[in-house]
Structure formats: structure tokens, C-alpha cells
Amino acid sequence: MKNLGEMLLQREAFSEIVMGNTAIVRAMIEAGTRVITSYPGSPTPEIASAIAAIKKEDRPFYFEFSTNEKVATEVAYGAAINGHLSTVFFKSVGLNVASDTFVQLNLMNLTGGMVVVLGDDPGANSSQNEQDNRHFARMSYTPIFEPANPTEVYHFYKAAAALAQQLHIPVILRLTTHVCHAKEKVAFAAWQPAVFDKTPRFDVNNGPYMPLTSLVFPMKRRALQNLSQIASMSEKVGQHHRVNNQNRQKAIITFGLPYLSLLDVLEESGGKPDILKLGMIYPLPVALLEEFLRSHEEVLVLEELDDLIEGEVKRIAFEKQIKVKIHGKTDVESWVGEYTADKVAGILRNLWPEMAAAAPASLAAPLPVPARPAQMCPGCGHRSAFHAIKQALAPADIKVADIGCHTLGFMPPYNMGEMLMCMGASTGIAAGLSLFNDSRRVVCFLGDSTFFHAGIPGIINALFNRHNITLIVMENGTTAMTGHQDHAATGRNFNDLTEKIPVRSVLEGLGIKHIFEVDTYQQQKLTDAVKEAVAVEGFAVVIAKHPCMLKLMREQRRKDGFQARMVSIDKKTCDHQHVCVSNFACPTFILNPDGSVDVNPDLCIGDGSCLQTCPSKAINRPQNREGNKE
Amino acid sequence: MTVFNVYLSGVGGQGIGLISEVMQRSVDHAGIKALGVDTHGLAQRGGIVASQLRIGDNIHSPMVSRGKADLVVALERHEAVRAAGEYLKKNGTLVYYNTSWQPLPVRMKKAEEIKTAQVAEFCQGNGFRLIEVFQSDLPDPRMQNMALLAAICKNNLLAGVRKEHYIAAMRDLMSGKMLEANLGLFERLLLV
Numbered sequence: 001m002k003n004l005g006e007m008l009l010q011r012e013a014f015s016e017i018v019m020g021n022t023a024i025v026r027a028m029i030e031a032g033t034r035v036i037t038s039y040p041g042s043p044t045p046e047i048a049s050a051i052a053a054i055k056k057e058d059r060p061f062y063f064e065f066s067t068n069e070k071v072a073t074e075v076a077y078g079a080a081i082n083g084h085l086s087t088v089f090f091k092s093v094g095l096n097v098a099s100d101t102f103v104q105l106n107l108m109n110l111t112g113g114m115v116v117v118l119g120d121d122p123g124a125n126s127s128q129n130e131q132d133n134r135h136f137a138r139m140s141y142t143p144i145f146e147p148a149n150p151t152e153v154y155h156f157y158k159a160a161a162a163l164a165q166q167l168h169i170p171v172i173l174r175l176t177t178h179v180c181h182a183k184e185k186v187a188f189a190a191w192q193p194a195v196f197d198k199t200p201r202f203d204v205n206n207g208p209y210m211p212l213t214s215l216v217f218p219m220k221r222r223a224l225q226n227l228s229q230i231a232s233m234s235e236k237v238g239q240h241h242r243v244n245n246q247n248r249q250k251a252i253i254t255f256g257l258p259y260l261s262l263l264d265v266l267e268e269s270g271g272k273p274d275i276l277k278l279g280m281i282y283p284l285p286v287a288l289l290e291e292f293l294r295s296h297e298e299v300l301v302l303e304e305l306d307d308l309i310e311g312e313v314k315r316i317a318f319e320k321q322i323k324v325k326i327h328g329k330t331d332v333e334s335w336v337g338e339y340t341a342d343k344v345a346g347i348l349r350n351l352w353p354e355m356a357a358a359a360p361a362s363l364a365a366p367l368p369v370p371a372r373p374a375q376m377c378p379g380c381g382h383r384s385a386f387h388a389i390k391q392a393l394a395p396a397d398i399k400v401a402d403i404g405c406h407t408l409g410f411m412p413p414y415n416m417g418e419m420l421m422c423m424g425a426s427t428g429i430a431a432g433l434s435l436f437n438d439s440r441r442v443v444c445f446l447g448d449s450t451f452f453h454a455g456i457p458g459i460i461n462a463l464f465n466r467h468n469i470t471l472i473v474m475e476n477g478t479t480a481m482t483g484h485q486d487h488a489a490t491g492r493n494f495n496d497l498t499e500k501i502p503v504r505s506v507l508e509g510l511g512i513k514h515i516f517e518v519d520t521y522q523q524q525k526l527t528d529a530v531k532e533a534v535a536v537e538g539f540a541v542v543i544a545k546h547p548c549m550l551k552l553m554r555e556q557r558r559k560d561g562f563q564a565r566m567v568s569i570d571k572k573t574c575d576h577q578h579v580c581v582s583n584f585a586c587p588t589f590i591l592n593p594d595g596s597v598d599v600n601p602d603l604c605i606g607d608g609s610c611l612q613t614c615p616s617k618a619i620n621r622p623q624n625r626e627g628n629k630e
Numbered sequence: 631m632t633v634f635n636v637y638l639s640g641v642g643g644q645g646i647g648l649i650s651e652v653m654q655r656s657v658d659h660a661g662i663k664a665l666g667v668d669t670h671g672l673a674q675r676g677g678i679v680a681s682q683l684r685i686g687d688n689i690h691s692p693m694v695s696r697g698k699a700d701l702v703v704a705l706e707r708h709e710a711v712r713a714a715g716e717y718l719k720k721n722g723t724l725v726y727y728n729t730s731w732q733p734l735p736v737r738m739k740k741a742e743e744i745k746t747a748q749v750a751e752f753c754q755g756n757g758f759r760l761i762e763v764f765q766s767d768l769p770d771p772r773m774q775n776m777a778l779l780a781a782i783c784k785n786n787l788l789a790g791v792r793k794e795h796y797i798a799a800m801r802d803l804m805s806g807k808m809l810e811a812n813l814g815l816f817e818r819l820l821l822v
Contacts, residue, residue, distance in 0.1 A: 001805035017651075017658055019668075042670055126670075149665075149692075182692045183654060183666040260691035267633075267688050341695045360697020361720070365755025367748060369712040370741035372641065372733040375676030405675060413738060481675070581737045587676055590730075591737050602729055602771040603643075 004053035009060075013190045019183045020153040020175060021046035024117065027157035029060055030191050033087050034112070035079035036063045037072035039453065040482035041091030042126035043180040044119035048494070049483070056495055060193055065485055065494050068423075068453040069094035073101045073116070080110040081209065083201030085165060089117035091126075093422060095133050097454065103140045105170040106226075107219040109206045113164030115157065116142070117173045122304050123338035125177045128403075128422060130336070132305035137172055137282045141223045143230050144172040144282040145239065146256045147179060151186050152239075156279060159239055167226055174281070176304075178338070179257055231283035239279025240288065245272040248295065250352060253313060254302035255281050258339035262302060264357075265345045271355030273300075284312050293322045300327040300351060304339040327351055373411055378588045379553070379607035381520040381546025382406045382474055386414035387584050387613060388523035389443075389472065389544070392530035397441045398433050402426035402455075404447030405481045405548075406474040413585050417445065424454030431458070431467040441534045442469045449479035449487040451503055462539045463510055470533045473503055475545035484551045507541055514540035521546055521609045553605050565606025565622040569597050574618035584613040601625075633686040634789070635694045639713035640705030641731045642679050648803065649703070649775040650681030653788065655799035657685050660791045667692040678709060685788070701787055705774060706731050708744050711752055718758055724749075725761040725781055727774045761785060765819070769811065776812045780819035793820065 007016060008026050018026075024047055028036060038048060051063050062079075066072035069090040076086040088098070095102060095118060105114065121127040137144045143163065147156040153175065160171040208215050234240075251274040254262055259277045266272070276292050278284070293299055293316065301310040310328035317324055329335060330350070337343060341357070348356035376383045386409040393399070401407050401417030402425065410417030421429060426444035434442045446455045451473060462469060479485040486492045491500040507515055514536045516529035526544060533540040556562055567588075574597060581589035581597050589610075590598040606622035613619075636653065640646040647668050657664040662685055669679040682694045699717040702724045704710035710726035718724060728746060735741035746762070753760040765777045782788060783796050800813055 001809070002802045017655060017664075046670065178667050178691075178693060181667050181670055183651070183668070184664075184692070185658060257691060261693070263690035264695070267690070340693050341691055345695075357695070360695070363715055363756055365752060366715060367711050367744070367752040369708050369715070369744060370733040370735040372676075372678050372708065372712075374642070375734060377643070377676060408675065412734070578739075582739060585734065585737060587731065587734075587737075589737065590732055591739070591743075593743075600731065602731065602774075 004050060005055060005058070008050065008054055009058060011191055013188060015185050015187045017183055017185050018150060019046065020147070020150040020180045022050040023150040023154040023186050024157050025050040026188050027154045027161075028087060030189060031158050031161040032085055032194055033115070033161065034061050034084035034196070035076060035086040036061055036089070037066050037075045037086070038089045039066055039069045039072050039094060040479055040485045041094050041119065042482060043121060043175070043177040044089050044091055044117065045482045045485065046180070047089055047117070048485070052494070060196070063494060067488060069098040070101050073098040076114055077101065077105060077108070077110070080112040080114040081108065081202050081206070082112065083197075083199070084112040085114070085161060086112060087115045087117060090119065092118060092120045092131055092133055093127055093129065095136055097423065099136065102136065104211060106141045106223040107211050107216070108209055110164070110168050110170060111201060111206050113161060113166075113168060114170045115160045115164055115173055116170055117157075117175065119180055120174055120176050122176055128420065130305060132308070133174065134282060134308050135306070138308070141227045142170050142172050142282075143227070143280060144174050145279060146174045146281045147279075148256050148259050148277075149179065149182055150184050152279075153179060154186055154188065156239060159237065159279075163230070163237060167230070169226055176257055227283055231286060234280050234283065234285035235288045237280070238285055240285060241277040241279065243275035243277070245274050247272055247274045249297045250300075250355075251275065251292065251296040251298070252300045252302050253278065253289070253292070253309065255279070255309075256304065258302055258304050258344060261339055261341040261344040264341040265348060266355065268357035269348075269355050271348070271352070273352075273355065278309075281309065284309065286316060289313060289316050290320050290322065293317050293324045293326075296324060298325040298327065302339070302344065302347065303328065306335065374408055375587050376405065376408050377550045378586055378603045379549035379605045379609060380405070381476055381544075381549065382409060383584065383586060384523050384546065384609045385472075385474060385520040385526060385544040386416045388520065388526040389416060389530050390414060391527045392534065393441070393443065396439075397443060397534070398430075400426040400430045400433065400442065400444035402444065402446045403450055404474065405476070406445055406447055409445070413583050423450050424458055427455065427458030427462055427469070427471055430469040430471070431462050431465070434467050434469050443472060443530075443534065444469060445472050445474055448473060448475040448477065448489055448503055449485070452488045452501075456506070459507070460510060463512060466538060468538055470530070470536070470540045470542065472530070472542045472544050475503055475543055476548040477545075478548045478551055480548045480551065484548065504543060512539065512541055514538070515543065516541070517543040517545065519546055520544045523612055549605060549607060564625040566599060566601060566604035566625055567606060567608060567610060567622050568599055568620045570618045570620050571596060573616055575616050577615055579613050579615060580610050580619060584610055586610055633684065633689055634701070635699045636683040636685070636701045636703060637694045637699040637713055637717040638681040638683065638703040639709040640679055641709060642676050644679070644705040645772055645775040646679050646681050646705055649705075649779055650683060651803055652779060652796065652799045653782070654683055655802050656791045656795040657683075657788060659795040659798045662790060663687055663689065665689055665692040678712070680713070701725070703778060703782065705729075705778065707746065707749060708733055711744055711749055714753070714756075714758055718756075720757045721759070723759040723761065723787060724753055725763065725778060725785070725787060727778050728762050728764040729774060768815070773812065773815055776815050777819060780816050783816075784820055
């Protein structure tokens with residue numbers, strides 16, 4: 001088996017099939033990045049998986065998962081003004097959390113340089129919106145590089161780091177989901193480790209670092225001067241690429257993954273436009289664009305999500321009085337979704353049909369397939385929790401969801417969660433819903449990693465302002481959705497064992513009087529606890545805890561003598577009430593056409609949490625599986 | 631060589647990431663360019679997971695267009711039909727492992743489960759070649775992906791990729807007991 005950790009530290013040049021999220025780690029090592037921070041969020045957490053593959057003592061940098069994206073940005077900033085090249089990475093909406101700090105970075109003299117890696121998510125593959133973080137770059141005068149594939153991720157990170165070090169600024173490397181997760185063979189350069197200078201080089205004379213009143217203006221001027229200097233350097237350092245097909249009529253300006261989609265469409269259609277593919281997408285190389293616009297009759301700006309470059313290009317054409325027809329966004333749909341080859345072909349079909357690939361033929365004999373929404377895993381403690389909590393609430397009660405695996409409780413048959421906003425928002429929203437409301441009880445959910453990330457201010461507010469709500473903390477002992485990262489209550493950080501900060505201790509420390517704590521597999525007890533909690537006049541918290549069974553089972557399977565188990569149905573006793581399969585709805589249960597129920601051996605983990613849900617007691621206790629001993 | 635597109639689909643937890651990476655590396659061991667991409671994140675929790683693999687010289691994005699896959703590999707019956715319906719081109723091949731993980735609407739009596747015979751009819755009606763895989767004696771259900779891989783190798787579904795390339799790819803990605811068990815199964819199924 002190839003050892004990823006050793007590979008990433010290899011001294012000699014090498015080529016390997018890796019995803020973008022792995023390629024970036026080699027780039028960080030070669031660039032001499034010293035401090036890397038993050039909060040887990042798709043599409044970026046596999047960057048940390050690649051880091052984890054390197055033994056802690058061998059890592060030529062420090063890495064941590066911080067409590068949230070804002071703290072992660074602050075840690076990376078602190079390191080950068082101490083002279084260390086640093087990097088923070090997180091998902092698209094993570095920048096909203098980090099923004100209070102992030103928007104100030106450009107004002108500061110980051111002596112070590114800093115790269116901010118953003119995992120934007122066109123297509124909303126695993127996010128609550130499609131926000132285009134290029135807007136943040138404009139607002140904060142921060143340059144952006146945008147790679148299209150893992151090879152470019154590797155090269156563009158190094159280019160971003162070099163620029164950040166040269167000008168002592170933050171530089172964004174904007175990745176999108178299918179650039180993070182694309183896999184290809186990347187050719188990596190040799191690496192010679194440099195001697196690490198640990199000297200804390202923070203010096204107030206490198207500043208000012210105090211953006212207060214009149215001090216702000218020189219800092220802002222410096223940021224703007226940097227930006228204009230970068231614009232003038234862009235043609236040289238911006239990693240732009242031009243495809244010259246001698247087409248003076250039709251040309252396309254594009255960048256990132258949509259460029260590759262475009263190339264695939266053109267492979268099929270045989271279309272030959274001139275193409276300008278931008279590497280640094282903010283600030284723009286004005287002279288290069290001006291020349292490109294002048295040398296074509298029509299230019300299409302092929303731009304995923306919002307129309308920032310289209311606006312800039314039109315401005316250049318207007319100011320320089322260039323006679324060129326500029327095509328861009330046409331309708332709402334051109335602002336929505338990922339620019340896959342199918343999407344790009346659709347855009348070209350409307351504009352220049354001869355350049356569009358053929359649309360796929362429709363099926364001669366379609367067969368409708370039932371939808372498959374995401375589900376909680378077999379044995380998931382959240383399923384037991386939702387099943388039990390539902391018995392304690394009236395249908396009209398208001399249920400506020402939050403971010404995490406437990407968000408999935410909003411779906412049938414549980415319907416526990418009627419609105420979702422962002423990390424940690426549920427408690428505040430619930431408080432608002434409770435005002436003037438004496439007929440519908442308000443319950444909100446919160447995960448344990450989210451509790452530490454952004455949950456605590458809402459909880460303190462509920463207490464401080466005496467809101468009449470019930471908070472249910474869905475404690476599974478990990479950051480499950482993003483791949484089981486540790487958090488402050490697990491007793492481990494990314495690098496070491498650490499003192500646990502139990503959720504309950506924090507709540508008690510705040511002086512919350514009504515705290516109920518129940519293992520979710522004890523469903524009746526949980527139902528009773530929630531009934532009691534919602535009857536409290538004021539703020540009550542229920543800690544509904546059970547370890548993440550996906551994580552636990554993976555750990556168990558690795559142990560010697562592990563014995564796989566599963567439940568079974570007592571067919572004589574089963575009277576087809578279908579609570580297990582339709583109400584508790586563990587994916588393990590199979591509903592047969594004759595109404596009988598079976599257990600799917602592919603899925604059952606033998607946890608037995610279902611036994612208590614059967615009104616006829618027809619589920620047999622978990623038994624050892626035959627021949628499945630590992 | 632011409633472009634060859636593979637779309638892989640299954641349910642979160644079935645091991646699609648491993649089979650897609652073995653396939654991509656097998657193609658690479660055979661000296662052919664390959665690009666791939668997997669689903670990560672939210673959808674992994676019991677939802678649909680897809681991997682995409684593109685093979686050939688003139689390929690750019692790792693993503694396969696609708697109706698343009700030459701091969702659909704599915705780890706589950708419903709996902710076989712869904713993926714083939716959306717991605718497979720006429721005369722393309724569907725190879726799937728015949729297990730059913732009932733989607734929620736089936737378990738809630740809001741939809742009918744798709745039966746094995748319907749998959750065959752569906753393929754016939756749309757001009758798809760069908761290869762159904764099922765192995766009753768797997769030591770572990772998590773090895774269904776390897777049974778599929780053996781079928782892909784045995785039926786020579788990736789042109790130019792031979793047994794030794796698949797094995798080299800498996801050796802890149804697995805070690806110890808896991809490698810032993812998977813390699814043992816793979817080689818045994820090639821002999822059947």
C-alpha cells in the first residue's frame with residue numbers, strides 16, 4: 001500500500017494520482033508553510049486527512065482544527081504577523097463566520113504572508129447556499145487565484161504563497177467542490193526542507209496593527225495600493241492561459257472548472273473560439289483583457305455563479321471605448337448551479353449553437369426510481385432521539401434545526417426540524433419564535449461540535465434574556481458529518497490528548513438550572529425528559545447523547561475478535577404494524593410486498609436500538625452473525 | 631484513444647470510493663490517462679453517492695455528461711437504474727451488484743421497490759448491455775465492490791486494462807488482511 005504521508009514528504013520529484021485536497025498539502029510543504037488552521041467543512045476536510053497521513057513528528061508545519069473558522073483565521077493571522085507563512089482553510093459559508101477577522105486582514109502587514117483557502121460550493125453539494133465568495137475578496141481588496149484541477153491547485157497555491165510573502169498580504173486560493181475532489185496524476189517537484197527559524201518576529205514597527213479612527217486610512221491606502229500593484233503584475237504572475245485558435249470573431253473569457261467543461265464541450269462540437277482562461281481572477285489583468293477585447297468581435301464571459309468578471313469586462317470595454325459585443329448572464333438559470341459540461345453546452349446552444357455539444361437523447365423506455373434522500377446511519381443515536389422526541393411534542397410545536405447529521409431529522413417520518421439557517425443559529429431563532437407565543441412550544445436542536453463553534457452565544461442569550469425555549473443538544477461525541485473530527489469535548493485535538501471540556505460542564509457553569517441528560521437509546525426516558533423540559537417555564541436543556549455509531553463500529557471492526565451481530569424478525573410474532581420500517585425507519589428494515597418485514601444483512605449493525613420500538617415485541621435480540629468474525 | 635466515460639453509483643457506505651480509485655489507478659497502470667471525482671460530504675449518509683471516471687487523451691473535466699457514459703457501474707439495484715437512466719448512452723453497458731437497499735419512500739409505502747426483472751426490461755428497452763453480479767458466498771457484504779471489480783475485469787469492460795493492472799492498483803490502496811481478503815476474492819471470481 002502506498003503511504004500517503006511518506007509520499008507527501010518525499011525529497012525527490014514524483015508523480016502520483018491525488019485529489020486537489022491532497023495536492024495542496026504537498027504545495028504547502030514545498031512553499032514552506034509553517035502554520036495551518038481550519039474548521040472542518042465540505043469540500044475541504046480531506047486536506048486535513050492528507051495532513052493526518054503525515055506523522056505528527058514529521059510534519060514540517062503546525063496544524064490545528066480550531067473551534068470555528070473565525071478563530072482559525074485569527075490563529076493563522078497571529079502566526080503570519082510573527083513572520084510565519086500561514087494558511088487557513090474552510091468551506092464557503094465558513095467565510096461568513098470568519099469574516100469579522102478576514103475583512104481586516106488586508107489592512108495589516110502580514111510579514112510572513114497568509115493564504116486563505118476557500119472551498120466554495122457551486123451546485124450546493126453540501127452547503128446551505130451557493131454563495132460566491134469572490135464578493136468578499138472585492139470587499140476586502142484581497143487577490144484570488146482559482147485553479148481548475150489538482151495540478152493547478154498545486155501550482156496556484158505556490159503562486160499564491162509567493163505573492164503573499166512578497167507583499168506581506170493575504171491571498172485567497174478559491175477552490176470549488178469538484179476541484180477539491182477531482183483526482184488526477186500530478187507531477188510534483190523535488191523538495192528540500194529548509195531550516196525552520198522559530199524566532200518570534202512580531203514587531204509593532206511593522207504595523208500599525210491598530211485600525212482605529214484616523215489610523216485606518218493609511219492602512220486602507222496601503223491595501224488599495226497593493227491591489228493596484230497586483231493588477232499590474234497580474235499578466236506576469238497571474239497564471240493566465242490563452243488558447244489561440246485564430247478566431248477573430250468569437251472568443252470566451254473563463255476560469256476554474258468551467259474552463260474544463262468548456263474544453264470538453266468543444267472537443268465534441270469541434271468549435272474553435274479563442275479562449276482566455278484566467279488564473280488570478282481578482283484583481284483582473286486590465287491590459288491583457290483590453291487587448292483581448294479589442295482583438296475579437298464577440299466575447300462571451302463564461303462565469304459560474306455571479307457576474308463579477310462580466311461587470312468588470314464591460315467596464316473595461318466602456319472606459320476604453322472598445323467596440324465589442326460582450327455576452328454574459330442571460331437569465332436566472334445562468335446564475336444557478338455548477339457549470340458542468342452539460343450546463344456550458346446549454347449556454348452555448350443558445351448563443352453559438354455550432355459550438356455546443358449535442359444534447360443527450362431522451363430514454364426510449366424510462367423507469368421511474370424512488371427518490372433516495374440521505375438517511376441517518378443504521379444504529380444512529382439521532383434516530384432513536386427523534387423517534388422519542390416526537391412522542392413528547394405536539395404537532396403544532398415549533399422545531400428549529402441546526403447544522404450537522406441531525407439536520408436529517410427534518411425528513412419524514414420524523415419531521416423534527418422545520419427551518420435551518422447556519423451553524424449555531426437554532427437557539428437564537430427559537431428565542432425569536434417564543435416571543436408573544438404562549439400556545440406553541442419551541443424546541444431547538446444543536447450538535448456538540450456546533451455547540452462550541454457558534455452555539456454558546458445563543459445559549460447565553462437565552463439564559464440572559466430569559467427565553468422560554470427548550471434546547472436539545474444532540475451529542476454524538478464527534479464532528480460526524482464532515483468525517484469524525486475531534487472537538488473540545490472529545491478529549492483529543494488533532495495532535496494530542498487534551499483535557500475534555502464537557503458540554504454539560506459548560507452548561508452548568510453558565511448556571512442553567514434545568515439540564516436533563518439521557519442516552520438516546522433509552523427512548524422512553526428521553527421522551528419523558530423532553531416532556532419535562534418543555535413544561536419548564538424558562539430555558540431548559542436536554543442533552544440527548546449517544547456515540548456516533550458509524551465511528552464506533554469502524555473502531556470496533558478494527559479490533560481483534562470483533563463479532564458482527566444483527567437483529568432478526570420473529571415472523572410468527574410480527575403482526576405487520578411496520579413501526580420499525582416506516583416510523584422508526586432504520587434503513588436496515590426491508591418491507592416485503594406481502595407486508596412481512598426482513599432485516600438487510602448488508603446494513604444491520606446489531607445495535608438493537610430498534611427492539612423497543614416494536615409494539616408486538618417481534619424483533620429478536622441481536623445475534624452473532626455466522627462466518628463474519630474478523 | 632477515444633474517450634471512455636464511466637459513471638459509478640451506489641448508496642453511501644457501500645465502498646464506491648474504493649472501487650472508483652482502484653479503477654482509476656488500474657487505468658493509470660495500463661498507461662492510459664484517467665481523471666476521476668468522487669462524492670464527499672452530506673450525501674454519504676445513506677444517500678446516493680456517485681463517482682465519475684474519464685479515460686482517454688482528450689479529456690478535461692473529470693465529470694461525465696448526462697447520456698454520455700459508456701459504462702455505468704452500480705453497487706445497488708435502484709441506483710443502477712437511476713444512474714443508467716441519467717448517464718448511460720445507447721449501446722453502453724450497465725454492470726451492477728444485485729442487492730437492494732430500499733429507499734425511504736419504499737419503506738414508507740409511498741413507492742414500489744424495483745425488481746431484478748425490471749432492470750433487465752429497462753436495459754432491453756433502452757438498448758443497454760446488462761451484466762448482473764451477485765455472489766451469495768461473500769465473507770462480508772462490504773466486499774460487494776470487489777465482486778463488481780472482478781466482473782469488470784473478467785468482461786474486459788475497460789479496454790486495455792488487464793488483471794495485473796487491477797491487482798497493482800489494489801496493492802496501491804490496501805494492505806494486510808484487507809488486501810489479502812479482497813485480492814483472494816478478486817482472483818477467485820476471475821476463475822469462475
